[in-house]
Amino acid sequence: MTDRSPAAGKPIRTAITDEDGIDFAIIELFFFAYRDFTSDPDQILADYGFGRAHHRVLHFVNRRPGLTVAELLDVLKITKQSLARVLKQLIDTDHIVQLQGPRDRRQRELYPTAKGRALALALARPQSRRIRAALEDSGTNERASIERFLEAMVNPELRAQIDIVPAKISGKSHGDH
Amino acid sequence: MTDRSPAAGKPIRTAITDEDGIDFAIIELFFFAYRDFTSDPDQILADYGFGRAHHRVLHFVNRRPGLTVAELLDVLKITKQSLARVLKQLIDTDHIVQLQGPRDRRQRELYPTAKGRALALALARPQSRRIRAALEDSGTNERASIERFLEAMVNPELRAQIDIVPAKISGKSHGDH
DNA sequence: GAATTATGTCAGTACTATTGACGCAATTTC
DNA sequence: GAAATTGCGTCAATAGTACTGACATAATTC
Numbered sequence: 466m467t468d469r470s471p472a473a474g475k476p477i478r479t480a481i482t483d484e485d486g487i488d489f490a491i492i493e494l495f496f497f498a499y500r501d502f503t504s505d506p507d508q509i510l511a512d513y514g515f516g517r518a519h520h521r522v523l524h525f526v527n528r529r530p531g532l533t534v535a536e537l538l539d540v541l542k543i544t545k546q547s548l549a550r551v552l553k554q555l556i557d558t559d560h561i562v563q564l565q566g567p568r569d570r571r572q573r574e575l576y577p578t579a580k581g582r583a584l585a586l587a588l589a590r591p592q593s594r595r596i597r598a599a600l601e602d603s604g605t606n607e608r609a610s611i612e613r614f615l616e617a618m619v620n621p622e623l624r625a626q627i628d629i630v631p632a633k634i635s636g637k638s639h640g641d642h
Numbered sequence: 643m644t645d646r647s648p649a650a651g652k653p654i655r656t657a658i659t660d661e662d663g664i665d666f667a668i669i670e671l672f673f674f675a676y677r678d679f680t681s682d683p684d685q686i687l688a689d690y691g692f693g694r695a696h697h698r699v700l701h702f703v704n705r706r707p708g709l710t711v712a713e714l715l716d717v718l719k720i721t722k723q724s725l726a727r728v729l730k731q732l733i734d735t736d737h738i739v740q741l742q743g744p745r746d747r748r749q750r751e752l753y754p755t756a757k758g759r760a761l762a763l764a765l766a767r768p769q770s771r772r773i774r775a776a777l778e779d780s781g782t783n784e785r786a787s788i789e790r791f792l793e794a795m796v797n798p799e800l801r802a803q804i805d806i807v808p809a810k811i812s813g814k815s816h817g818d819h
Numbered sequence: 820g821a822a823t824t825a826t827g828t829c830a831g832t833a834c835t836a837t838t839g840a841c842g843c844a845a846t847t848t849c
Numbered sequence: 850g851a852a853a854t855t856g857c858g859t860c861a862a863t864a865g866t867a868c869t870g871a872c873a874t875a876a877t878t879c
Binding site: 821822833836837843847848 | 853863869870
């Protein structure tokens with residue numbers, strides 16, 4: 466089984482490199498960075514019997530309280546059926562509540578509970594710590610570059626989703642409770 | 643079903659923001675960026691009946707021809723059993739060949755075939771195009787910032803994996819590996 | 820010869836995702 | 850007001866990726 470079967474191609478012994486005109490360096494860095502970026506919350510989630518899908522739902526419901534199921538599906542780019550089980554579990558465990566839409570009573574507006582907010586924060590905390598550490602390694606003003614780059618990596622037609630968030634008033638100490 | 647059950651918590655109507663001391667802006671950008679970054683190759687892979695796991699294996703076998711199964715498991719951070727099916731399919735479809743290790747005949751060195759190399763390039767091409775476009779939006783010298791940031795996002799103890807690659811010499815003085 | 824190592828494989832399970840179909844209630848359209 | 854559409858929930862069937870634990874084989878090391 467170790468030998469190639471008769472029809473098999475010959476082994477190529479040289480590594481693919483950026484000379485092929487392709488940016489393997491960043492492709493690979495992006496893979497490693499995202500792998501470790503998600504590993505922090507994954508560990509916490511395991512304690513709850515939740516997975517990465519629960520995290521994403523929880524995140525967006527906290528970021529855009531009151532969004533409807535349809536809007537959530539659109540942001541996550543998954544199907545209704547994929548969302549169903551995950552959302553049900555989050556509701557059953559009292560992390561998220563549904564309210565009937567005020568304008569359209571068919572809609573279900575999704576809101577986090579205090580419990581759901583706390584979990585969202587707990588999951589984001591190690592990720593934020595990792596980001597802060599990475600930015601400290603870089604120069605301070607490079608933060609803007611990183612944000613621009615990441616935003617430019619998103620499909621243009623979907624970039625609107627990013628800016629839905631209320632407004633991330635940077636310097637401000639805020640008060641809208 | 644629309645009302646919360648008696649014991650349910652009250653809905654929180656305000657969005658989580660960066661004021662909570664957490665960098666939601668970049669957390670979310672990273673999610674969107676990676677989602678779209680992987681969507682390009684996913685479409686191509688579907689034509690072959692392959693998934694993202696096949697892509698990762700193919701990528702690393704092309705990047706480090708001759709790596710052993712154990713090394714591959716270590717880079718991917720998955721289990722032997724998870725790799726088994728994917729690797730078998732790639733071998734059966736003549737994208738990858740195994741050679742008996744020269745020093746240690748128990749080992750299987752993995753190499754891409756011409757077919758495997760071609761597919762790896764085809765998968766990387768749209769990703770590289772996306773990266774190039776994103777970098778064009780930014781300044782040229784910001785490339786180094788991006789690389790530094792992504793590298794700093796990786797767990798320090800795993801950062802060694804990144805530099806295993808032969809040498810990604812650009813203009814970079816990056817000297818010491 | 821015995822222990823260890825590298826790999827492959829088996830069985831069972833879990834999570835996330837898919838497509839397609841159907842039902843119900845609310846809204847919109849005519 | 851009846852009909853069509855929309856938003857949501859749910860059912861059934863399936864797939865891809867991952868896990869743990871166990872066991873077999875061959876090669877290497879002690």
